[in-house]
Amino acid sequence: MVAVILSLTLLVLDHRFHHLQQLRSALAFVTYPLHYLADLPFTASRWLSETTSSRDTLLQQNRELRDENLRLRAELQKYESLQAENMRLRDLVDSSFKVGDRVLVAELSSVDLDPYKQQVIINKGAISGVFEGQPVLDAHAVMGQVTNVTPLSSTVLLITDTSHALPVQVLRNGLRTIALGTGHIDELKLPYLPTNSDIVEGDLLVTSGLGGKFPPGYPVARVTRIDRSPDAPFSNVVAQPRAHLDRSREVLLVWTVPNQLPVPGDPVAPPAPLAPATGNDGAAGTGDAAPDTTPDPEPQA
């Protein structure tokens, strides 16, 4: 009886008030050896295959990586000059906007979690400076955000979890809305777009930077399906995340330059249900195609 009441209290506290982060972090630190043990065979086998791979393979890989590095460097040169130009233009119009994020590479632990929640564990924690709410990317796009930190590991909630909402923007025309997780690893939905909004299949969605958690301008997803029914006020838009949510092994943790953007009241905390403000943002931002108050994210050339 006592146990049942205690568990119910815990459930309510955890779900409604999020008071238990400290307790959870402490317990997670205690159970870290179990996570480590479960991950060990996979780390070991990877290490083994790396140490025993043949010289030819390594040489081949090395060559490929060098080629790719060269190509990326060439692109970076272009990007740098564009960035400089961007800053100069922004100086001219007196708008301050700093580009420059610090990143850290972390690795996923091969551990299975609750199959009905989209989350992963990474091998960097508070010791490396990871903090709650930190954005996580992979090589392609935004993956999610950190929800729980222990000294040696942390939990990342993926953008496709049903409790996750992410403020996004259509790259083509700046249309702002919210992308919600569906619980399927390859699907996001955009429920707050009116039927007449300007969005087409294949549109790239990028983070809008509203909400203050994610830096603006990172790619998120590509629109794959739009169902417009004339009698419904909102169209049914489905997008596919660009990040390889179920395949990436390495992820990037991002530290952004502290808030230079005016943050409108729309914090997107992962476990919190959608605040009405976010809904308004989606509905209001869609009327006019050009964003008026948001600084345009334009890292892409």
Place this chain on the structure above:
Amino acid sequence: MSTGQGRLIIVVTVCVAMLLAILPMPDWARPFRPPWVTLVLIYWAIALPHRVGVGSGFVAGIVLDVLTGALLGQHALAMSVVVFIAIQLHQRIRVFPFWQQSLGILVLLIVEHLFGLWITGATRGTAPALQYWAGPFIGALLWPWTFVTLRKVRRHFKVT
């Protein structure tokens, strides 16, 4: 054998079950993962009801919650209830033949999954797919082997 050592054996078996519960599996197989921790706890509750009680179930449940990143208290609630029922019925279950035991375990596991269903339904508003219910059946099928293995462990280390 001293009581301290007996407790150690129980904790080790539960830890092994937890390891099995988070060991990575291919995506298609994840819904079919047997509920290892529950099986092991039920065994100890039936075999040694004076050693493993509702409190142990609660603690194991909390640890499992943290391990799998579930809502804190979700497994704890289910485990406490399951261990409680198992202790109530332990005299009867012990004398059943294996197949009848498996049926009893099936009911216990379904109760556990019902709690999981209620809690996910209440907090997230989504019901898991039908594969969710494969867990109890696989667990019940695996029960005879779990039982025999754990009985061997218990007799070998003379845990009483």
